[in-house]
Amino acid sequence: MVGSLSISRQECSHVTTTAHRATAVAARATELSKVYGHGETQVVALDRITVEFRQAEFTAIMGPSGSGKSTLMHCVAGLDTFSGGSVRLGGTELGALKDKQLTELRRDKVGFIFQAFNLLPTLTAMENITLPMDIAGRRPDQEWVERVIDMVGLSGRLHHRPAQLSGGQQQRVAVARALASRPEIVFGDEPTGNLDSRSGAEVLGFLRHSVRELGQTVVMVTHDPVAASYADRVVFLADGRIVDEMLAPTADGVLDRMKAFDAKGRTS
């Protein structure tokens, strides 16, 4: 799985050996709980989940609606607070952080790709891509940004505004933005949910490419078995718990596994 490739020095250190890679964890949730409401109306969204997302690995989180997959991602990404347990992102424990620190953490260490409303309509594609660095007041690493842009094939459209781009192109800008600041981890929330299958395949290809070629860590929530098949590993959630895991998934394999849960859910 080690990339063929020329990666920048920093990334090299991450991916020199499989042994090292296996131990390097980008994010880890331990006994993570999230409970809404009190008493009888109490809803357990996450039920003491322990999961690791390893560096330079592409993980998909799957599960039926209401399984807690989005909540898990939001908690690990520092977007949502949790009720119990702990989350470590890189070397940082999120439970202790205030809103301001969480905001800075997201800004500096996390990249996001959402299903829709991903881009600011007033900014050009290029400005959208460098927005996180603008917010942080950092100079973008020009060489790196160019590489990312090359990878997602946007070179010719950098000065267009989102309204002048197709849905697939907009999502490619979003991917580029998530990668451009070299975050420790990129989270995708149904990143292909609003795209046609061809554009979706392209976006997923870029994400997989960024993991293989650039050593990026990517965690993606999806309900689409085909999207999940692009990942290195699939984690299955149901009723707020991790119920299964699959390495080197295929679309059919994931679909079968999902069907099995469905059946189990129905019979139990």
Place this chain on the structure above:
Amino acid sequence: MFRTAVRTVLAHRTRLLMTVLAVMLGVAFVSGTLVFTDTLSNAFRSQSAKSYDDVAVAVTSAGDPGDPEADPGVPQKTLDRIRALDGVAAAYGRVDGFAGVADRDGKLIDGAFGSPKGSNFAPGEDGRDPAYTFTRGSGPLKAGQIALDEGTAGKGAYEVGDRVRVATNGPVRTFTLSGIFTTDDGEVKAGGSLVLFDTAVAQKQYLEEGWFSDVTVVAAPGAGDEELLAAIEPLLPASAEAGTGRELADEQAKEIESGLGALKQVLLGFAGIALFVGVFLISNTFSMLVAQRTKELALMRAVGATRKQITRSVLVEAAVVGAIASAVGFAVGVVLALGLRSGMSAFGMTVPPGPLVVTVTPVAAALAVGVLITMLAAWLPGRRAAKIPPVAAMSSVHAVATTRSLVVRNSVGAVLTAIGAAAIVWGADVGGDDGRIRVAGGAFFALIGIIVLIPLLSRPVIALIRPLLTGPFGVSGKLAGQNAVRNPRRTGATASALTIGLTLVTGLSVLGVTVGQALDRATTDNIKADYMVVMANGGPLDRSALSALEKADGVSAVSPQQAVSLRIGGGGKDGADGKRGPDDYVAASAVTPGAVEQVLRVDVVRGDLGSLAEGRIAVAEKTAAARGWEVGTDVPVTFADHEHGTLTVGAVYEDSEFLSPVVVATEVADAHEAKPYIPQIFVKMDGGGTAANEKVLARALGENPAITMMDHQDIRDQFGGMINLLLNILYGLLAMALLIAVLGVVNTLAMSVFERQQEIGMLRAIGLDRRRVKRMVRLEAVVISLFGALIGVGLGVFLGWAIGQTIRSSIPGYELVLPWDRIALFLVAAGLVGVLASLWPARSAAKLNVLDAIKTD
């Protein structure tokens, strides 16, 4: 349909709150003004009716005391004859004029209303004067006694028996206070001061012994007012007029009402601005509501609502909002009226007590104004709502404002602006009254045109401001700048309030400051004297004041500017020279030869000013040219005492605003005038205008509290005072426009924040902290406000220049002055409007829950 409309209004109550507030403000001003003026005029009406309660007939003399041939008033014997008439219970002769009371420090006790007045105590057979009720002491019966009204005695802390210094036109005299009284006299009730003298003293002072200026007649029981009037009229001298008490009460009430008219107009002006600016806010709110409800409205169309019904539903909503706002506004208006009344007494104006008068007019006006304005403003948004196609219900995207409609809008705006600008420039070129009418018309078109064009202007103007944002405020500033131009129509409508307000205020500030400075320069250039001595009440000075000043220590030059009655042509009433009519008076003044050029600037073109001392006259250049006079010309004249004479032109000088066109020596004039009319005396002193010199003058004038010594600054203030008052009223208007602008900006921002929730959520997710989200919203508000302000300032300066061009010929030394400091202040105020308006929207943007915000639905 009505129910749907009410539901919609309730559902959007927070959004509509600003609209309600804007309408409410306008309505409150309209109804408050009407209730206040109704209440006030009612109070004054009953007040004046009361003061004429006992008066059956009142006689007033229009006699001219300065005219030696005419009767000075009503003689004592006429009064006696009136008293002897059947049906007359009593008749009182009155004589009055200026009388200023000094307080214990020698300062004039200033009546807040009208000038300080003096009159006579006229006791009847019972020893009482029914016009005055003595609370302490009794009326003045001896030459050395006076009585004071309660308010003035209170201000001076005078008690019966105290010595009181009183100034009339002559020198100051000291009297013993014999009593303190109350009266129903309107001016005194309103806070004016009144001194009562013994009748003989008053007559000598104001008229001539044995003469009265007014007579009031009290009827015996059973005698009719009209019959008395008929009996009295034949007894009166030709110069006197008589009327019944009721007629006079009505006349006085009418006078007071017309006096209140000006106040009413100013207050209604405020209301007008509030409503005019409010229209944009209302229209904007409804546009936003319609945009927000595109799907809902499309659904209604899909299920069968006609276009008309959609428009009507929006209008019904507007009517509901307008009615609510009017009701609240009316209540606020009544409170405002009460506040204004107590506010007037806080400023020393005593308003006679009376009930709060709420007639049908203000109620109807409040409702009509509130509801109609709101509906009018909602009409365009309503039409736009009707154009939403039913298919919009199915599509997920918001209807975007088409560029086509902006093209139409821009063309209309450009044409209007061009017409307006052309008319303004044309008017400025023509000048004078004709020019001003053109400028005013042009200003109207240009303002409307600019407001129509404002969406188009938003991009370039905000692009100018933008570098100021991105520099110091980084990414928040950049995003704010871009957000501000996202919806040009909305930004424009929001900024309009500030544009209108600042156009008016900047234009008039430019004009005011320009004219003020021109007058300032003219004063400094033309008045060489250190002091201008005048009466505090604006009346003429006694000649004794002139001689006192001439004798004062350290005075180097003194000259009066004395009004002289001089008729050109010596041949009696027909005009012997045959050229000019009998009424060919020239504006002439008498000055002291040798001193006048030391106290005023006189640029002699030809001849010698010194020849004034030889009895010659000096003439201004334009007058000399018009009449064909030259140095040496003999001019036949008729003096005030109808004597004929010939005056020779000794000098010709350049026209000056501070010098009459014809000048003679005081000796020449005084020979023919019984009582010289001296409005002002100019004094130049060794050492200039110092506090010590001022004291010397005051002592020389006998510490007369009624005489004021004005130094250069005072003179400038006197001329500038009116301008400053006017500007201050206008700044009140600006405050009004700013207030409405705040509401408008709040409204727009709240809507923008609401629409951009997902975007803000995304920004928060990728690392924009709350502080910078707040800053982004705040800066957007500031940008919109500054944009409106810049356009307003630009248009205002243009208008100020144009109006200035039309009056430049009538103002000496006119030169356009741009009050940069004030303009900067206006812009800062506009920026503050933005900051203030963004407080709440920025907070709610920063408080957005990231997860809720990015959820797609």
